[in-house]
Amino acid sequence: MNSTYDLVVVGAGPAGMAACIQACQHGLRVLLLDEQDGVGGQIYRGLDNLSVTGPWVDGDTLLAGQTLVAAWRDCDCDYHGGASVWNITPAGEIGYTRNGEARMLQAQAIILATGAMERPFPIKGWTLPGVMTVGGAQILLKTEGLAANHAVFVGMGPLLYLTAYQYIQAGVKVQAVLDTTPNYGRQPWLVVRGLVGGAGDLFDGIHMLAALRRHGVQHITRVKAVELIGKDTVSGLAYHRRGRWQQLQTEHVFLHQGVVPNTSLTMAGGCEHTWDASQLCWRPKTDSWGATSVKSIYLAGDGRRIAGARAAPSQGALAALQVACQLQRISPEQRDAEAAVWRKDLRRATALRPWLDAVFQPPQSNRLPASDATLVCRCEEVTAGEVKAALAMGCPGPNQVKSFTRCGMGPCQGRQCGLTLTEMSAQALQTSPDAVGHLRLRMPVKPLTFQALANLTEAIQENEAGCEHR
Amino acid sequence: MNIVDVAIIGGGLHGCSAALHLAQLGARVVLLEQNTLGQHASGVNAGGVRTLNRHITEVPLALQAQSMWHKIEQLVDDDCGFRASSQLRLALDKEGVVALQQRHRQLRALGYDHEQWLDAAQVREQVPEVNPACRGGLMVAADGHADPVRTVTAFAHKLQQLKVDVRQRTAVTNLRQRQGQWQIQAGTERILAARVLNCGGAWGDRIANWMGDQLALQARAPMLMVTASIAHFLRPVIGIEGRMLSFKQRSNGTVLVGGGYLGKADRQVGRAQLNCSGLRSSARTVLEVFPAMAGVNIIRAWAGLEGYTPDQLPYLGRGRQQGAFHAFGFSAHGFQLAPFVGKIMAEMILGENDHRSLLQPFTPDRLRLGD
Ligand SMILES: Cc1cc2nc3c(=O)[nH]c(=O)nc-3n(C[C@H](O)[C@H](O)[C@H](O)COP(=O)(O)OP(=O)(O)OC[C@H]3O[C@@H](n4cnc5c(N)ncnc54)[C@H](O)[C@@H]3O)c2cc1C
Numbered sequence: 001m002n003s004t005y006d007l008v009v010v011g012a013g014p015a016g017m018a019a020c021i022q023a024c025q026h027g028l029r030v031l032l033l034d035e036q037d038g039v040g041g042q043i044y045r046g047l048d049n050l051s052v053t054g055p056w057v058d059g060d061t062l063l064a065g066q067t068l069v070a071a072w073r074d075c076d077c078d079y080h081g082g083a084s085v086w087n088i089t090p091a092g093e094i095g096y097t098r099n100g101e102a103r104m105l106q107a108q109a110i111i112l113a114t115g116a117m118e119r120p121f122p123i124k125g126w127t128l129p130g131v132m133t134v135g136g137a138q139i140l141l142k143t144e145g146l147a148a149n150h151a152v153f154v155g156m157g158p159l160l161y162l163t164a165y166q167y168i169q170a171g172v173k174v175q176a177v178l179d180t181t182p183n184y185g186r187q188p189w190l191v192v193r194g195l196v197g198g199a200g201d202l203f204d205g206i207h208m209l210a211a212l213r214r215h216g217v218q219h220i221t222r223v224k225a226v227e228l229i230g231k232d233t234v235s236g237l238a239y240h241r242r243g244r245w246q247q248l249q250t251e252h253v254f255l256h257q258g259v260v261p262n263t264s265l266t267m268a269g270g271c272e273h274t275w276d277a278s279q280l281c282w283r284p285k286t287d288s289w290g291a292t293s294v295k296s297i298y299l300a301g302d303g304r305r306i307a308g309a310r311a312a313p314s315q316g317a318l319a320a321l322q323v324a325c326q327l328q329r330i331s332p333e334q335r336d337a338e339a340a341v342w343r344k345d346l347r348r349a350t351a352l353r354p355w356l357d358a359v360f361q362p363p364q365s366n367r368l369p370a371s372d373a374t375l376v377c378r379c380e381e382v383t384a385g386e387v388k389a390a391l392a393m394g395c396p397g398p399n400q401v402k403s404f405t406r407c408g409m410g411p412c413q414g415r416q417c418g419l420t421l422t423e424m425s426a427q428a429l430q431t432s433p434d435a436v437g438h439l440r441l442r443m444p445v446k447p448l449t450f451q452a453l454a455n456l457t458e459a460i461q462e463n464e465a466g467c468e469h470r
Numbered sequence: 471m472n473i474v475d476v477a478i479i480g481g482g483l484h485g486c487s488a489a490l491h492l493a494q495l496g497a498r499v500v501l502l503e504q505n506t507l508g509q510h511a512s513g514v515n516a517g518g519v520r521t522l523n524r525h526i527t528e529v530p531l532a533l534q535a536q537s538m539w540h541k542i543e544q545l546v547d548d549d550c551g552f553r554a555s556s557q558l559r560l561a562l563d564k565e566g567v568v569a570l571q572q573r574h575r576q577l578r579a580l581g582y583d584h585e586q587w588l589d590a591a592q593v594r595e596q597v598p599e600v601n602p603a604c605r606g607g608l609m610v611a612a613d614g615h616a617d618p619v620r621t622v623t624a625f626a627h628k629l630q631q632l633k634v635d636v637r638q639r640t641a642v643t644n645l646r647q648r649q650g651q652w653q654i655q656a657g658t659e660r661i662l663a664a665r666v667l668n669c670g671g672a673w674g675d676r677i678a679n680w681m682g683d684q685l686a687l688q689a690r691a692p693m694l695m696v697t698a699s700i701a702h703f704l705r706p707v708i709g710i711e712g713r714m715l716s717f718k719q720r721s722n723g724t725v726l727v728g729g730g731y732l733g734k735a736d737r738q739v740g741r742a743q744l745n746c747s748g749l750r751s752s753a754r755t756v757l758e759v760f761p762a763m764a765g766v767n768i769i770r771a772w773a774g775l776e777g778y779t780p781d782q783l784p785y786l787g788r789g790r791q792q793g794a795f796h797a798f799g800f801s802a803h804g805f806q807l808a809p810f811v812g813k814i815m816a817e818m819i820l821g822e823n824d825h826r827s828l829l830q831p832f833t834p835d836r837l838r839l840g841d
Binding site: 087089090093095104270396400403404406409410411413440442443444447448449450451453454456458 | 506513619623638698722741743744746747749750753754756757763764765766767768769770771772
């Protein structure tokens with residue numbers, strides 16, 4: 001296979017864009033791939049196309065995003081939008097599909113900047129039609145301009161509030177925000193502005209709460225438990241607060257309890273992972289540059305560990321510097337000299353992380369299904385009761401439970417049930433998540449048709465690549 | 471110190487089956503597995519239960535095994551997901567027809583009549599969706615497929631019921647014979663056994679070496695891929711003459727595609743890496759036979775680790791030293807054989823029946839490397 005790129009960066013959010021910029025500065029031949037049609041990632045989605053910015057994007061965000069996008073535009077990397085990456089290998093191969101066509105190419109190094117995904121929220125009724133994740137609701141609003149009226153937002157964390165706020169700003173009626181944070185009064189975004197990682201640095205908590213009040217949104221805090229009600233679609237919810245259950249009618253529920261690294265590609269690529277006890281999720285093992293246990297694979301951004309949008313560019317730049325050094329474009333001394341400013345920036349951006357991690361830990365009752373009837377795996381419709389039975393029968397971990405119950409064997413390959421399964425296993429076997437391990441994930445991490453696979457072309461030739469350079 | 475009649479190394483289906491039969495015959499058995507039961511081949515394979523197109527030498531074993539699959543419930547109290555869906559091997563071109571008909575004649579001459587010739591029209595009757603260019607094929611109606619995980623689990627349950635000592639995550643790191651006793655280092659423990667059975671799959675040669683037998687083996691990683699669930703359209707398991715394909719729709723609607731394309735085996739870490747060009751070849755073959763599969767999504771691919779012998783026939787029988795026995799190297803077709811091979815190995819080990827005529831062709835001596 002003939003290799004035309006030194007570096008392929010996957011994910012065009014702040015981490016990925018910064019990695020491209022830095023790598024190009026040192027003369028690397030870089031290709032940037034992203035599933036979306038434009039750059040910007042989750043946070044700056046649509047920012048490269050100024051016509052779609054709406055009233056829900058505040059001035060600071062817009063500026064930071066536009067500055068980064070402009071710098072990226074000036075750098076000399078190739079870019080494929082609409083490219084869905086379904087495999088990476090330790091040999092530096094990247095398989096991806098674009099316009100229905102599958103391709104495979106090989107690079108000296110890969111930087112994954114594929115970001116975060118929402119943590120599962122396996123409460124009773126979470127799979128009913130009419131229930132979706134807050135992230136999904138936000139994408140609808142940003143890309144389609146579609147939104148549901150009178151929705152109830154349930155959960156915790158900055159993205160929950162941000163999205164509710166964005167709905168209001170877009171003129172959509174929001175019925176209620178139910179907050180499940182165990183220690184509600186300590187939520188830092190209420191008191192600190194601009195220091196909160198993730199989506200949190202986009203807004204002013206106090207300003208935002210005021211907006212909720214102004215628009216008549218019920219703000220119900222210290223919610224201990226939630227159950228969604230409905231037969232064929234969701235028709236309402238019951239919540240437990242101050243010792244009693246109450247109900248709300250609604251046809252739309254948006255759930256969110258934080259984000260976790262999206263580990264599909266690092267797992268498929270064979271990187272080692274470890275359980276992060278403060279963020280309660282798997283993360284790839286990395287060194288301070290973002291290098292994983294697999295030589296050619298690096299990480300930057302929330303895919304490494306949730307650190308937020310402000311930390312992402314420094315991580316992208318650091319990974320790119322290490323790649324440049326490994327490929328002998330710069331000396332270790334130059335690498336370290338250039339890294340200093342990024343490290344400082346990273347330290348500042350993550351200073352509050354330990355505190356945030358503690359405050360934003362979702363309660364166990366919303367991570368481990370309370371009722372045996374609750375679905376753990378929605379693809380294969382496996383209930384918590386079935387998982388528990390398999391564990392009681394002697395399955396020593398998630399992979400055996402998967403074999404036995406088909407939990408995690410559906411099209412999403414356990415992205416939605418993986419964490420639940422690990423935590424349920426560790427609890428049942430009275431041991432640590434690291435001891436029970438994680439679901440094995442295999443290519444294709446995105447569905448791939450027989451036709452696309454049969455036509456897979458290897459190694460894109462430089463001139464026939466058809467990379468549009470913006 | 472633990473003393474047993476027979477120590478079995480390797481907890482794949484062959485180790486489990488031998489343990490089951492040995493225990494039923496009253497032997498004291500320990501089963502030692504370095505990882506978890508069936509993790510490398512027996513629980514992750516394609517589940518094909520096939521006598522069709524077997525190497526002629528293996529046909530007698532495979533036919534006996536087939537009749538055990540039809541009443542597998544009597545052995546392990548579960549049907550193991552076995553379905554007698556039939557298996558078909560199709561010819562897509564003239565050469566294919568010639569090869570299959572020649573095989574058919576050869577079997578007849580040896581007195582076997584389990585494979586049946588179908589002409590093009592009969593094939594279409596069985597499999598309407600197949601490429602119309604298909605010219606005929608061989609069928610075994612009594613073949614089919616089973617669920618590998620369910621099978622391993624059923625055997626494991628039965629072993630538990632029979633109170634067999636099964637040790638998972640217990641690797642054997644060395645063994646040697648001393649005064650008619652085998653001393654086995656298993657995890658942190660030393661086990662004494664009168665006899666040892668090597669069911670080490672892809673690691674069988676290494677274990678054989680410790681036992682004083684040098685037997686050639688290659689660890690390889692055959693790959694499989696599976697689709698999302700689609701409407702039922704196919705009952706038989708399909709293979710193609712001259713192509714690497716095994717293709718079946720399982721009862722849950724998913725389609726499983728194998729055929730022997732290889733990934734990269736790494737038995738040091740016990741893992742296998744997928745190889746995209748191989749999977750691509752596999753996808754091309756699928757489209758050649760079932761053009762309607764073009765738009766169906768593949769949702770996962772994986773590879774197992776299997777031991778292949780130079781002649782693709784397993785090593786079954788005695789080693790050179792007293793009390794040494796081997797059953798490994800099934801070369802990607804050992805799932806079907808396990809119920810029966812476990813039985814005859816058990817009988818041989820306990821001296822009840824040497825099954826000389828059945829087992830002679832598989833003696834490890836046939837391929838022993840120089841001393
Ligand atoms: C992808 C794939 C598809 C297949 N499809 C089919 C099919 O459709 N039909 C069919 O009939 N066959 C099929 N096969 C072949 C079949 O799976 C194998 O032939 C069969 O499972 C072999 O069983 P086994 O018990 O010999 O080996 P294994 O299942 O590999 O068991 C050997 C065990 O020994 C253990 N071990 C090794 N060394 C040590 C040690 N030192 N200490 C302790 N334990 C040790 C290993 O961990 C392993 O679990 C397929 C194989 C693969 C990989």
